[in-house]
């Protein structure tokens with residue numbers, strides 16, 4: 001069974017490219033985590049400013065283990081922070097965690 005955890009990040013104005021760049025710089029940071037099945041970063045193409053990080057996991061325990069792991073903390077710190085320097089401001093101003101399971105669908 002696959003479960004879906006979505007981080008919905010509100011990104012003001014023209015900060016989107018910065019956010020996308022930060023994700024690209026950290027691509028692969030979650031790939032070897034047990035139970036991880038994949039993620040996509042979704043950019044809004046309408047007037048919304050909410051970007052979605054759609055992550056898929058085999059079960060809730062696998063997701064919780066990642067969120068509570070050093071790997072999560074490491075992957076969410078910038079190079080500057082890792083080097084002991086002050087953190088750059090976040091590209092987003094707020095975020096929400098949304099939790100889903102697949103209730104139906106089909107493949108095209």
Ligand code: HEM
Pocket residue numbers: 005006007009010019022023024026027028029030039053055075076078089090091092093094095097
């Ligand atoms: C559902 C799981 C996830 C949670 C709960 C989570 C949590 C967060 C939070 C709270 C932020 C700060 C948002 C803000 O700027 O207000 C953030 C940003 C970020 N996350 Fe995640 N995240 C998740 C998945 C991922 C994944 C899979 C990756 C990539 C490996 C990732 C990489 C990043 C990056 C690069 C940022 C931007 C940080 C910045 O603006 O400096 N996250 N995440």
